[in-house]
Amino acid sequence: MDDFDRHVDDIYNILEGKVDKETIAKELRNWIVNFKVPIxxxxxxxxxxxxxxxxxxxxxxxxxxxxxxxxxRVDIKLKVITINSKEYELDGIKRxxxxxxxxDETGTIPFTAWKLDVExxxxxxxxxKNAYTREWQGKVQLVFGNNTKLSLLPPNSVNVKTTIKxxxxxxxxxxxxxxxxxxxxxxxxPKEVMVxxxxxxxxxxxxxDDTGEIPFSAWDVEVNKGDVLRISGAYVRTFxxxxxxxxxxxxxxxxxxxxxxxxxxxxxxxxxxGKGGFNVLVEGVIIDVKxxxxxxxxxxxxxxxxxxxxxxxxGKVTPKPDLRIKAVLDDGTGGMICIFNREQTEKILxxxxxxxxxxxxxxxxxxxxxxxxxxxxxxxVPMRLRGNVISKEKYGLTMLVKDFEFINLEDIAKNAENLLxxxxx
Amino acid sequence: xxxxxxxxxxxxxxxxxxxxxATEPKTPSYVITPLGAKISRLFIVGVLTEVRLITDEIVxxxxxxxxxxxxxxxxxxxxxxRQLLETVKVPQFVAVVGKVNVYNPKEDLMYVSVVPERVxxxxxxxxxxxxxxxxxxxxxxxxxxxxxLKMDEPTADxxxxxxxxxxxxxxxxxxxQKYQRINVERYMDMLKDALKHLLPEYKxxxxxxxxxxxxxxxxxxxxxxxxxxxxxxxxxxxxxxASYEDLLEKSGLDEEKLDEILLSLQEKGEIYEPYLxxxxxx
Numbered sequence: 224m225d226d227f228d229r230h231v232d233d234i235y236n237i238l239e240g241k242v243d244k245e246t247i248a249k250e251l252r253n254w255i256v257n258f259k260v261p262i263x264x265x266x267x268x269x270x271x272x273x274x275x276x277x278x279x280x281x282x283x284x285x286x287x288x289x290x291x292x293x294x295x296r297v298d299i300k301l302k303v304i305t306i307n308s309k310e311y312e313l314d315g316i317k318r319x320x321x322x323x324x325x326x327d328e329t330g331t332i333p334f335t336a337w338k339l340d341v342e343x344x345x346x347x348x349x350x351x352k353n354a355y356t357r358e359w360q361g362k363v364q365l366v367f368g369n370n371t372k373l374s375l376l377p378p379n380s381v382n383v384k385t386t387i388k389x390x391x392x393x394x395x396x397x398x399x400x401x402x403x404x405x406x407x408x409x410x411x412x413p414k415e416v417m418v419x420x421x422x423x424x425x426x427x428x429x430x431x432d433d434t435g436e437i438p439f440s441a442w443d444v445e446v447n448k449g450d451v452l453r454i455s456g457a458y459v460r461t462f463x464x465x466x467x468x469x470x471x472x473x474x475x476x477x478x479x480x481x482x483x484x485x486x487x488x489x490x491x492x493x494x495x496x497g498k499g500g501f502n503v504l505v506e507g508v509i510i511d512v513k514x515x516x517x518x519x520x521x522x523x524x525x526x527x528x529x530x531x532x533x534x535x536x537x538g539k540v541t542p543k544p545d546l547r548i549k550a551v552l553d554d555g556t557g558g559m560i561c562i563f564n565r566e567q568t569e570k571i572l573x574x575x576x577x578x579x580x581x582x583x584x585x586x587x588x589x590x591x592x593x594x595x596x597x598x599x600x601x602x603x604v605p606m607r608l609r610g611n612v613i614s615k616e617k618y619g620l621t622m623l624v625k626d627f628e629f630i631n632l633e634d635i636a637k638n639a640e641n642l643l644x645x646x647x648x
Numbered sequence: 649x650x651x652x653x654x655x656x657x658x659x660x661x662x663x664x665x666x667x668x669x670a671t672e673p674k675t676p677s678y679v680i681t682p683l684g685a686k687i688s689r690l691f692i693v694g695v696l697t698e699v700r701l702i703t704d705e706i707v708x709x710x711x712x713x714x715x716x717x718x719x720x721x722x723x724x725x726x727x728x729x730r731q732l733l734e735t736v737k738v739p740q741f742v743a744v745v746g747k748v749n750v751y752n753p754k755e756d757l758m759y760v761s762v763v764p765e766r767v768x769x770x771x772x773x774x775x776x777x778x779x780x781x782x783x784x785x786x787x788x789x790x791x792x793x794x795x796x797l798k799m800d801e802p803t804a805d806x807x808x809x810x811x812x813x814x815x816x817x818x819x820x821x822x823x824x825q826k827y828q829r830i831n832v833e834r835y836m837d838m839l840k841d842a843l844k845h846l847l848p849e850y851k852x853x854x855x856x857x858x859x860x861x862x863x864x865x866x867x868x869x870x871x872x873x874x875x876x877x878x879x880x881x882x883x884x885x886x887x888x889x890a891s892y893e894d895l896l897e898k899s900g901l902d903e904e905k906l907d908e909i910l911l912s913l914q915e916k917g918e919i920y921e922p923y924l925x926x927x928x929x930x
Contacts, residue, residue: 603743
């Protein structure tokens with residue numbers, strides 16, 4: 224269909240068939256050829272003259288590649304590539320927002336939805352009316368707001384042109400779209416899962432490269448521990464508050480005949496903000512020891528920390544003594560609460576729970592004594608920690624410490640010399 | 649998210665001329681250094697060289713590193729830090745976690761200080777680690793600034809795409825807008841100097857911090873002290889004290905000399921500094 228016919232169709236559709244196409248075509252030709260009126264103006268005038276609503280002519284239908292940073296009105300047909308949800312609180316009410324990646328035949332784009340008219344799932348095709356775009360961290364993002372209307376389209380009515388971005392594992396983020404990573408399978412466990420009543424096989428495990436590790440799930444693809452794979456067309460989603468790499472046979476997966484080193488450099492806390500991390504290594508200085516660190520008493524039934532012998536759920540109990548540390552590690556790029564369990568706290572303090580109890584007794588029941596001992600040991604001290612990091616809007620980053628070590632301070636002169644050499648002094 | 653505790657040397661921090669004030673309660677204010685550190689909180693390890701009680705409630709202290717000194721102001725909201733500062737003997741290695749504070753007597757003039765959240769006595773090894781840690785972070789800022797200066801139209805995005813962090817990239821762009829000339833060379837020298845002090849051969853040369861030097865120069869400047877005392881009296885019109893910039897202008901002395909005299913007078917108990925940058929006779 225050439226452009227002229229398309230314009231005739233536009234007018235015909237707005238007039239809802241009240242005027243036949245031949246009449247419209249004649250009219251339009253007259254305006255354009257004889258009166259040399261610009262096409263948009265001509266269409267408006269004809270619709271108006273023939274009794275239609277010219278505002279319906281405005282066509283905001285766009286393709287992903289057309290989207291700029293501040294488009295106020297976007298109508299678009301999309302396919303959902305990934306979708307994640309996140310809970311947040313506004314005015315004391317719990318709400319849910321969604322984010323992920325959508326795409327069409329011209330490309331992919333991250334989206335955020337403050338509400339959804341229809342339930343969207345990965346793979347759905349959807350017609351979107353009245354969305355808008357904004358810039359977030361330097362990237363254009365599509366936003367479904369309060370005035371956005373969504374309606375589902377038939378399956379596979381939208382094709383997606385995928386752009387695949389090569390990435391190191393440390394960089395992986397749910398807003399990235401499709402990625403290509405090369406890594407070594409460090410752990411892989413097969414599992415049968417029912418999806419929509421159909422059993423499917425999934426391998427779950429951990430993949431690592433020279434920058435870090437990430438959990439993965441591989442659908443209908445067999446992966447084995449020790450494999451070195453180049454996976455092109457995987458994507459990242461948030462799973463249990465942490466990023467996870469997902470791929471299936473639609474990705475191109477190449478088994479490499481080489482071994483790669485999975486060497487870990489500590490990640491910055493800034494890079495974990497908003498996404499958390501699985502089994503990450505961080506390095507920084509302890510700058511605070513929080514209330515609730517030291518000797519605490521818990522309900523023997525539920526583990527709640529108690530301040531008396533009454534548990535709010537289990538009533539009168541005999542509280543069990545425990546040791547823990549809630550400290551703040553800061554690496555100059557961000558801060559994180561890190562929680563050390565009893566065993567780790569005992570190791571740091573060099574005393575066990577019973578000794579802690581007797582120290583408190585010697586100090587006339589002052590529990591602060593133990594916290595002060597912890598502060599003395601840890602504040603201003605550089606540490607290297609490993610564990611899972613959860614990122615929450617309100618509290619920021621929290622790590623349940625799996626392993627810890629004090630940074631060796633004997634190498635400072637050597638490190639200084641190396642850095643000076645690098646600077647060519 | 650928690651504001652990071654930046655590691656910067658005193659000279660970079662004290663060169664800051666730009667401040668972003670919090671517009672809402674409970675949001676942070678920031679000092680922007682010439683190298684784009686956007687600081688709300690700092691972590692410092694250095695040598696406590698001086699502690700003075702300004703009033704019953706305010707303690708002022710100096711913490712020196714190899715490049716200069718941080719000014720600490722502990723008030724009634726920092727009782728623990730104040731108590732520690734009042735009781736500890738100088739010189740002493742201390743670690744401080746603190747928030748930025750500025751005194752802004754007039755446009756184009758700003759003094760920065762640090763309000764401590766926590767102060768702890770530490771040892772020399774932790775100080776050395778801080779110097780190394782701070783040096784390698786300074787190097788990243790120098791690299792980022794050099795890259796930005798090379799660009800025709802520097803943006804945070806371009807810096808991020810080169811691998812610099814979002815926070816630093818944003819800070820670099822603000823610094824470029826706010827500072828006329830950024831002397832990156834000066835910071836490169838500072839970086840090398842700081843690292844050299846960590847090498848065994850330099851340590852063996854008996855490098856220590858400048859508490860002694862200050863006493864030596866006190867004598868020769870005694871005649872200037874009378875001049876400054878007189879000026880403080882004259883310039884203290886509103887009872888709040890004479891401002892530093894007025895003293896600088898009227899005395900005709902250079903900054904270094906004036907600082908020296910003001911410090912000496914404060915040590916002798918002749919004057920005090922009720923507000924940062926304001927001086928009054930006792």
